[in-house]
Structures are given as structure tokens and as C-alpha cells.
Amino acid sequence: MSNTIAAVATASGVGSIAIVRVSGADALKISLNLLKKRELQNRVATLASIYDKNGDLIDRAIVIYFKAPHSFTGEDIVEFQCHGGFVVAQEILDALLHFGAVLAKPGEFTQRAFLNGKIDLSEAEAIAKLIEAKSADGAKILARQLKGELREFIEKTRDSLIGLLAHSEVMIDYAEEDIGDITQNLQKNLEKTQESLENIVKASIRRKGLIEGFWLAIVGKPNVGKSSILNKMLNFERAIVSNIAGTTRDTIEEQIKIGSHIVRVADTAGIRDASDVIEKMGVERSIKWLEESDIAVVVFDASAPLESEDLKVLELIKKTKEIKVIVVLNKIDKVCKIDLKEFEGFDTVKISAKESVEPLIFKIEEILNQISKTDELMLVSNRQIESVKKALLEIESAKEPLNRGELEFFSYHVNLAIEALNEITRPYRYEELLDKMFGEFCLGK
Numbered sequence: 001m002s003n004t005i006a007a008v009a010t011a012s013g014v015g016s017i018a019i020v021r022v023s024g025a026d027a028l029k030i031s032l033n034l035l036k037k038r039e040l041q042n043r044v045a046t047l048a049s050i051y052d053k054n055g056d057l058i059d060r061a062i063v064i065y066f067k068a069p070h071s072f073t074g075e076d077i078v079e080f081q082c083h084g085g086f087v088v089a090q091e092i093l094d095a096l097l098h099f100g101a102v103l104a105k106p107g108e109f110t111q112r113a114f115l116n117g118k119i120d121l122s123e124a125e126a127i128a129k130l131i132e133a134k135s136a137d138g139a140k141i142l143a144r145q146l147k148g149e150l151r152e153f154i155e156k157t158r159d160s161l162i163g164l165l166a167h168s169e170v171m172i173d174y175a176e177e178d179i180g181d182i183t184q185n186l187q188k189n190l191e192k193t194q195e196s197l198e199n200i201v202k203a204s205i206r207r208k209g210l211i212e213g214f215w216l217a218i219v220g221k222p223n224v225g226k227s228s229i230l231n232k233m234l235n236f237e238r239a240i241v242s243n244i245a246g247t248t249r250d251t252i253e254e255q256i257k258i259g260s261h262i263v264r265v266a267d268t269a270g271i272r273d274a275s276d277v278i279e280k281m282g283v284e285r286s287i288k289w290l291e292e293s294d295i296a297v298v299v300f301d302a303s304a305p306l307e308s309e310d311l312k313v314l315e316l317i318k319k320t321k322e323i324k325v326i327v328v329l330n331k332i333d334k335v336c337k338i339d340l341k342e343f344e345g346f347d348t349v350k351i352s353a354k355e356s357v358e359p360l361i362f363k364i365e366e367i368l369n370q371i372s373k374t375d376e377l378m379l380v381s382n383r384q385i386e387s388v389k390k391a392l393l394e395i396e397s398a399k400e401p402l403n404r405g406e407l408e409f410f411s412y413h414v415n416l417a418i419e420a421l422n423e424i425t426r427p428y429r430y431e432e433l434l435d436k437m438f439g440e441f442c443l444g445k
């Protein structure tokens, strides 16, 4: 039998109300001590006087009792909706602990909800992320996941894999000549599953920024105006601007809001063959940033012909397939000397960072809106993405044996794929996973 836990569920600080929750078999009994009452009606909001552990009145508040199993955790819960600020909620918590509750660990309420079968792991994760979501669009995606859409998708995929296993077992009873057709059919269905899983991974990586905020890197060779662009985007002189190549040697990172999106912008060291050790490290960081960002703003000086360093930058961005690239032709206040042919096929924006970066901001917003507009289902954590990738590897490994009619190997790999998918919603071995995942929750959730 697990103990009864309590915590303040709302953020601390001055606010109009705060919520204290207590969950467990003794939740009601413990809470009644604070109310000096004999009972609480199930699911009725009751205005009550609240007393601290010494029996002194500390607040008049709304108290609601949720009788098990119809509560968030599936256990008896009592919720105190008291006045906010730094004192009252803490006093209520103190009293609850005094009368026998123990302080909840971070995420312990949600963990109990999972263990009692009220939610699956994908829903628990949606709760954790929803609290930290960086955009309204991200919150909407999570709300859908909370409703169980991802669970449904995973269950559907798993069912079709189980269907394939069942079919392959039947094949043993068939005559040689019929097996070819069945194999082909299985192969087709396996590929369909593979494709839908690949699509969800791609969409999830592309749209991760909706939940965590997008990463944007400003890259280019030295002196093209990267730091000037960052400063203009921020509206203050954050980075040092000079005509000395190699001025920015470290990455400068700032967070800004573009439209309804949170974007982390990094001004990077100019990419060139640096001789200085520190600058060299800076250049390596720039390349890493470029590879890991969602959007790369790649800057060229339009007032000068392309140089070998520019070509090196172009080379780099042609290699980065997953990243949205915006080519910025800067310094258009001067005479244009750059060959535009090199940029065919790229989204291109012409600006003068001396004057305005509005066209660039506009372009970024357009791209971010595009990413958020689509209605695709997505995986919301690296854990989920890794599980689907693992399933995809197993599906790939199942193809060959199927072709060769080695059904045992086929079903071995399909089973592993199913197991990997299970990890998203209902893992078999989950204790370690739970501690890690719920440990990242905030207190009181």
C-alpha cells in the first residue's frame, strides 16, 4: 500500500489562488483535520474554513474531494484551492504533512496516475511537456496527445504488425506455389507501416521547435554582417560589430519571439580556415550549430563577388538536408556584385542590416507558420523518437528474412519492433524509465 502524498501544485509567488493537493488512501482522513469536519461530499466544491496544524484559522478556501478511482491519480484526492502568495499554501501543506501525509516527489502524482492505469506513458509525457510548451501550437499538439491520439496511432501500428505475424504463421500450412503471393502481400504491408513510422519521425523532428522552441543559427564567412543582423533582430547592440574579420569568436545566443514562436537565435563565428586556436574552436562550434538548428540563416555579402570561403559555406548548407535554409544577401545598400546564379533553389532574402531586417523576420515567421500549420501527429520527446527509430530498424531487418521465407527470423524482428513501440505507451520494464521521466516533472504535478 503506498502512502499518502501532498504538494503545492501551483507555482510559488504572489498569485490570486494556489492549489494544494493530497492523494492516497488517507487523503480524506488527513484533510478533515484541517477542516475540523467529519466529512466531505464527493466532487462538490465546498467553501470551508481551513485550520493549520495548531488549530488556528489560516484561510477560507474551496475544498474538493475526488473519491477513488475517479480522480487524476486514481486514488482518493483532496484539493485545497486557497489564497495565493507565499504563506497560506505552505501552511496547508505543513498541516497535511503534520497529520500524516508525506511530501510528493516531482511528478509523483502523474506517476501514480500511470501506475493506476489512468493514463499511459505518452499521455504522462504530454502533461510534462504541456507545462513547458513554448507556443500555442505546441500546446495544441500536446492537448491532442493528452486525449490519446498518439496512443491510438501506436496501437494501430502495433495491431498491424501483430496482424503480419499472424499471417506469416498461417503460411506454414500453405502449399509452395501460394506462398509467393502471401509474402508479397506481407512485404507490402510491412513497407506501409515502415512509411507511416518514418513520416511521423520526420514530422516530429521538423516540428520539435513548436514545443521546445526553435533553434536558428546565423552563419556565413567573416564580415558579411551576421552580428549586425542579430543586433537588429534584438533591437539592441548585443554583439560587437566591426570590419575586422574574426570579431565574433564564440557563439552568442539570445531568445526572441517571432510571431507566436519562441526562437533561440545564435550569432556564430565566421566560417573560414582560422589560424587562431580560439577562432578555430569558434568555427567548429558554428558548424555544429548549423547542423543542429531548425533554421539556418546563411549570410553573404552582396556587395562583393563570392570568395572561396563563401563557397565553403554553400557546400556546408547543401549537405544539411533536414534544416530549413534562408539565404540572406546583405549590404544591398551598396552596389550589388554577387552572382545570384549560385543561389538558385534557395529561399533568398535581400536586406541591408544597416537599415532593416524586417524582410528576414517576415521570412522566418512564414517558415515557422508553415511548420505549425500542418495537422500531423507528432512524437513529443526524444524518448518517443528513439523508440520509433528502434522499431524502424527492426522492421528493416525483418524484410530480408521475409523475402527468403525465413519466417522465424521475420517474426523475431517484428516482435522486437512491437516491443519498441510498446515502450512509448506501456513499456514492460519501466521502473528505471519512470524514475528518470517523472523526475523531470515539476513538484506538485
Ligand SMILES: Nc1nc2c(ncn2[C@@H]2O[C@H](COP(=O)(O)OP(=O)(O)O)[C@@H](O)[C@H]2O)c(=O)[nH]1
Binding pocket: 220, 221, 222, 223, 224, 225, 226, 227, 228, 229, 240, 241, 242, 243, 244, 245, 246, 247, 248, 270, 330, 331, 332, 333, 334, 351, 352, 353, 354, 355
Ligand atoms: N554597408 C553595409 N555595411 C554593413 C551591413 N551589415 C554589416 N555591415 C558592416 O560590415 C562589417 C562586418 O559586420 P559584422 O556584423 O561584424 O559582420 P560578421 O563578421 O558577419 O558578424 C561591419 O563594419 C558592419 O558595419 C550592411 O547592410 N551594409
Ligand SMILES: [Mg+2]
Binding pocket: 226, 227, 228, 239, 240, 247, 248, 268, 270
Ligand atoms: Mg560577428
